[in-house]
Each structure stands twice: as C-alpha cells, then as structure tokens.
Amino acid sequence: MFVAILGRLPKLSIAELEAMFGKSHVRAVSRDIATIDTDNLSIDALGGSLKCGKIIHVIPANDRPSLEHASHWITHTYIHQLLAVGGKITLGISAYGLSTSPRHLQKIGLSLKSSMKRHGASLRLVPNTTTALSTATSHNNKLGLSPKKRELFIIKTDDGAILITESNGAQNIPPYARRDRNRPRRDAFVGMLPPKLAQIMVNVAVGNAVKATILDPFCGTGTVLQEALLKGYDVCGSDLSQKMIDYTTENIAWLQSMYHITSTVRSLEQADAMTHQWPKAQQLDAVVCETYLGQPFSAPPSPKKLHEVTGNCNHIISQFLANIRPQINPSTILVVAVPAWRDHSGKFTHLPLIDQLADLGYRRLHLNLVSDDQLLYYRQNQVVARENKKLLDGLFRVALRKKCTMSANRRQK
Numbered sequence: 001m002f003v004a005i006l007g008r009l010p011k012l013s014i015a016e017l018e019a020m021f022g023k024s025h026v027r028a029v030s031r032d033i034a035t036i037d038t039d040n041l042s043i044d045a046l047g048g049s050l051k052c053g054k055i056i057h058v059i060p061a062n063d064r065p066s067l068e069h070a071s072h073w074i075t076h077t078y079i080h081q082l083l084a085v086g087g088k089i090t091l092g093i094s095a096y097g098l099s100t101s102p103r104h105l106q107k108i109g110l111s112l113k114s115s116m117k118r119h120g121a122s123l124r125l126v127p128n129t130t131t132a133l134s135t136a137t138s139h140n141n142k143l144g145l146s147p148k149k150r151e152l153f154i155i156k157t158d159d160g161a162i163l164i165t166e167s168n169g170a171q172n173i174p175p176y177a178r179r180d181r182n183r184p185r186r187d188a189f190v191g192m193l194p195p196k197l198a199q200i201m202v203n204v205a206v207g208n209a210v211k212a213t214i215l216d217p218f219c220g221t222g223t224v225l226q227e228a229l230l231k232g233y234d235v236c237g238s239d240l241s242q243k244m245i246d247y248t249t250e251n252i253a254w255l256q257s258m259y260h261i262t263s264t265v266r267s268l269e270q271a272d273a274m275t276h277q278w279p280k281a282q283q284l285d286a287v288v289c290e291t292y293l294g295q296p297f298s299a300p301p302s303p304k305k306l307h308e309v310t311g312n313c314n315h316i317i318s319q320f321l322a323n324i325r326p327q328i329n330p331s332t333i334l335v336v337a338v339p340a341w342r343d344h345s346g347k348f349t350h351l352p353l354i355d356q357l358a359d360l361g362y363r364r365l366h367l368n369l370v371s372d373d374q375l376l377y378y379r380q381n382q383v384v385a386r387e388n389k390k391l392l393d394g395l396f397r398v399a400l401r402k403k404c405t406m407s408a409n410r411r412q413k
Contacts, residue, residue, distance in 0.1 A: 002041040003153065003165045004034045005051040005096065005132075011374040012200060013048030015367050019204040020045075023368040029157040030097050043169040045208075047199030047227075050135045053144065053153055053167040061160030067100050070154045070162050071108045075115060078152075078164075082112075083121055085147045092126035092143050094133045097156035102128035105154075126151075138170035145169055183254050185221055185247035193220070193290045193337070198227040205286035205335040206233070212285040213266065217273040217320065222248030224288050225265070226255045234264045236278065238271040245270050274319035281327035290337035292316045300343045313339055314351045318360060321353070325361045334362075340376065348376070 006013035010032055017026045017034055025037040035055070043052045057073055059065035082089055091112070093105045109125040116123045126133060126141050133151065138144070143151035144167030151167035179195045186192060201224065206212045212233040216224040219237035225248065228235050239245055245268055252265060267279065278284075294309040301309065317338055324334075340348045357364050366372060 001055045002036045002038060003053050003055060003155065003163060004036060004041070004046065004049040005153070006032045006034060007048045007050055007196075009048070009376075011370045012197075013046075015370045015375060016046060016048045016200045016203045018367055018369045020207045026369060028369065029155070029159070029161075029163070033096055033155055033157070035163075041168070043171055045203075045231075046171075047196040047203065049171065051138060051144075051151075051153070051167055051170045053151070053165040055163050056166050057164040059162040059164075061157075064160070065156075065162040067095070067098055067104065067108075067154065070164055071111070073164065074108060074152065075111050079112060079115055082116060082123070082150075083119055086121070087148060088122040088124060089116075089147075090124045090126065090141060090143070090149050092133045092138060092141060092151040093128065093154065094138075094151060095131045095154045095156075097158075098131070098154060100131055102131055105131060135170045136173060138167065139172055143167055143170065178258075179226060179255070180223075183221075183226075183251045185250050187221055187244070187247065193223040195223055195227055197337075198223045198288075199231075201288050201335045201337065202228050202231060202233070202286075205288045205333050209233075209285065213283060215278065215281075215284050215287045216289045217271070217276070217278070217287065217324070218289045218291050219248050219268075220244050220290070222251045224290070226252060228288070229255065229261050229263050229265070230259060232263050234266050236267045236284070237265075238267075238269050238273065238276060238278070240270070240272050242270040274316060274323055276323070278324070278327060281324070282329050284328055284332050286332060287324065287328065287334040287336070289335075291320065291339075293339040297341075301341070306341055306349060310341070310349060310351065314353050317351065318353045318356075321357075321360045321362065333365075 004013070004017060014026065014028055014034055017036060021036050021038055027035050029035055041052050041054075043049065046052070057077075059069050059073070063069070082091075091109060093109055095105055105128050106125065109123075113123040113125060126137065126143065133143075138151055142149045151170075153163070153165040153167060155163040155165060157163060176195045180192070202214065205214065210232070213236065214224075214228045214233050215236045215238075217238050219225055219239045221244065222237065225235045225237050229252070237245070237248055239248070249268055255261065271278075292313055294313045300306075317336075338351055338354075340350050342348050353360070367375075
C-alpha cells in the first residue's frame with residue numbers, strides 16, 4: 001500500500017490517481033493524503049502529487065494513537081532497519097494531520113540519532129523549519145531515492161489512524177520549470193498551460209496505458225504534446241495558427257535534444273479544429289487539449305463583455321466537438337480544458353455547452369471520488385479558470401485552464 005501527498009489542488013490530484021489506478025484502489029484518507037493499493041508507485045509518473053511512499057507501519061485508530069506512539073515505534077523498531085543498512089544515513093521526518101511542531105519532530109530524530117550512535121552508526125538529520133519538509137528540501141536531499149537517503153511521513157488520517165510511511169521520492173520541480181520557461185518558444189497571449197496540468201490531463205485520458213496515440217487539436221506551443229511524448233505516447237498536433245505549429249516544432253526539437261524520446265510525432269499541421277479532417281482519426285486513443293480560452297482578463301469583465309467572450313468560446317468549442325465526433329472511434333476519450341470566468345464574489349460563469357454535451361453526441365464520464373464541480377484548475381487572483389471535462393466519442397473529459405474543472409463524457413452510439 002502506497003501513499004501520495006497531494007498537490008495544491010488535491011481534488012485534481014485525486015482525479016489523476018483514480019484515472020490511473022481505479023476507484024477501488026484509491027482512497028482519500030485526509031484532505032491532502034491518499035492511499036493507493038498498487039504494487040509500485042513512482043512520483044515521476046504523477047503531475048498532481050508532491051511526494052509518495054510505501055506504508056511500513058499502521059497504528060490503528062482503536063489504539064488512540066499519538067505522535068508519541070509513532071516516535072516509540074521509530075526509535076525502537078525502525079532503528080533496526082537503519083542499522084542493517086550501515087554507513088552514514090540521511091533522514092528527514094515530516095508530519096501530516098498532526099498537531100505538533102518542527103521542534104518536536106527534531107526531538108524524535110535526535111533520539112534516533114543518539115540510539116544509532118550507541119550502536120556505532122551515524123545519522124544526519126534534515127532540519128525541520130515546518131512540520132512537513134518542503135518538496136524542494138526532500139528532493140534536493142535526494143530523500144527516498146536510496147537506502148541511505150530516507151524520509152518518514154507520520155500521517156494522521158481523518159479516521160484517527162497513524163500511517164508511518166517511507167518515502168520513495170518527491171516531485172522534481174526544476175524539470176517542470178525548464179519545460180515551461182527554458183524551451184525556445186513561449187506565447188503568453190495564447191496561454192501557457194502548466195506542464196504539470198498537461199501531465200495530469202494526459203494521465204486522466206489514458207491512465208497507465210503503455211502505448212497510446214494522442215491528438216491535441218489546439219496545440220499552441222506544444223505543452224500537451226511534450227508531456228505525452230515524455231510518457232512514451234505518439235502524438236499528433238494541429239493549430240489554427242501556422243506560427244503556433246512552428247513554435248511547437250521548435251519546442252519539440254528542443255525537448256528531443258534534452259530527453260531520450262522514444263515515441264513519435266506522427267503529424268503537426270496548421271488546421272482549423274472546427275472544420276479539419278484529421279488523417280487516421282479512428283486510430284486515436286485520446287484527444288487532450290486546452291481549447292480556446294478567450295481573451296485574458298486582469299479583472300472580472302463587465303456582464304456585456306463576459307456575454308460576448310462566453311458566446312465566442314462556446315461557439316468555437318462546440319463546433320470543434322461537433323466536427324471531430326464523427327471522425328473518431330466511439331471508445332476515444334477526450335480530455336478538454338475549457339474556460340470558466342470568476343467574478344468579484346468568487347462565483348464562476350461556465351460555458352453553456354457544458355450542459356449540452358448530449359446534444360453534441362457525447363456522454364460525460366463522471367469520476368467516482370471527485371465531483372464535477374471540484375475539477376477546476378486556477379490560481380489566486382485569476383479571472384479565467386480551466387475547467388476539466390472527460391468525454392467518450394465519445395468519452396469527454398473537459399479540463400479548464402486559469403480556472404479548471406474536470407469531468408468525463410462518452411460519445412453516444
């Protein structure tokens with residue numbers, strides 16, 4: 001049994017885990033923690049989780065466990081695992097869901113260090129400035145990546161149990177930043193889909209598939225395509241703008257120079273998603289895209305302007321969905337990011353097409369662990385959000401950008 005420490009938007013993280021491992025294998029044990037019943041879990045496969053690890057000891061809720069119980073097990077039982085490794089060991093300790101302090105966690109570490117010293121072993125503690133080590137601190141210290149570099153998670157679940165978990169890695173943030181900021185071409189006007197969100201969308205579309213072919217018909221600068229390529233999937237891309245196709249071509253060439261890419265770019269072409277006929281569309285396993293989001297806003301627009309922008313976006317995306325539906329296989333999944341707009345009160349305006357998917361020939365696929373209205377991707381002070389939906393020919397999963405929701409649909413037969 002494994003644990004995932006969920007990201008900034010935990011419902012999106014849960015959606016990704018459910019798509020990859022199945023609803024019966026994933027359980028949210030607190031707001032920020034999920035357990036996954038699987039044989040193996042790699043943090044590199046996940047876009048929405050910050051850390052992951054394997055559960056090595058459970059103190060049941062019936063025992064009314066406290067941090068002291070966990071401390072006793074660590075200093076009297078876990079110590080033998082460390083002594084068996086030998087040599088100098090680096091250890092970090094993080095607590096989740098417990099009312100404690102960094103100082104208290106350091107006391108546990110110092111007690112363990114003293115015991116190991118009496119046995120002739122050496123332990124280096126990673127200092128806590130917060131009760132949970134940051135993702136960057138964990139990764140920079142290579143915690144969870146070797147027997148001599150370890151991190152323990154002491155997790156209090158909502159039902160009162162304590163899970164002691166040994167990390168097997170933290171999210172490596174710099175590569176995401178490089179793929180976002182260091183690639184040769186970016187364009188803020190057309191939007192900059194975060195690589196993490198693109199990875200989540202690809203995972204929601206195809207789960208743990210070993211092979212897949214993915215189309216992005218609004219490819220922009222190629223973020224979805226690059227994340228799909230990194231997962232070993234073949235890709236096809238198109239965009240209304242030839243400039244964007246040129247940008248994507250440059251960015252993918254850069255990606256191929258930075259990473260060992262074994263998958264194939266099957267096609268990149270300038271095309272209008274509302275009218276284009278994609279070659280071999282029946283062979284697509286998924287369509288994953290961030291659609292047209294409309295113009296950016298730094299403040300909530302007037303009702304008149306919002307009506308205009310909403311209508312324009314709704315027309316373009318509806319026409320795209322109507323156009324691609326007869327081209328793709330009935331089992332093809334669509335994960336689509338569409339816009340939602342936030343007003344001064346925090347209320348969102350959604351596209352009318354969200355309630356008209358059946359009329360377009362799609363059936364929305366609903367996730368079991370997350371409700372549709374919880375699948376918004378956004379940052380503080382953003383007016384436009386990304387809303388995620390999942391559809392099936394189709395399957396329709398729609399995802400949003402600056403504020404997003406995610407859901408699913410399948411095309412009606």
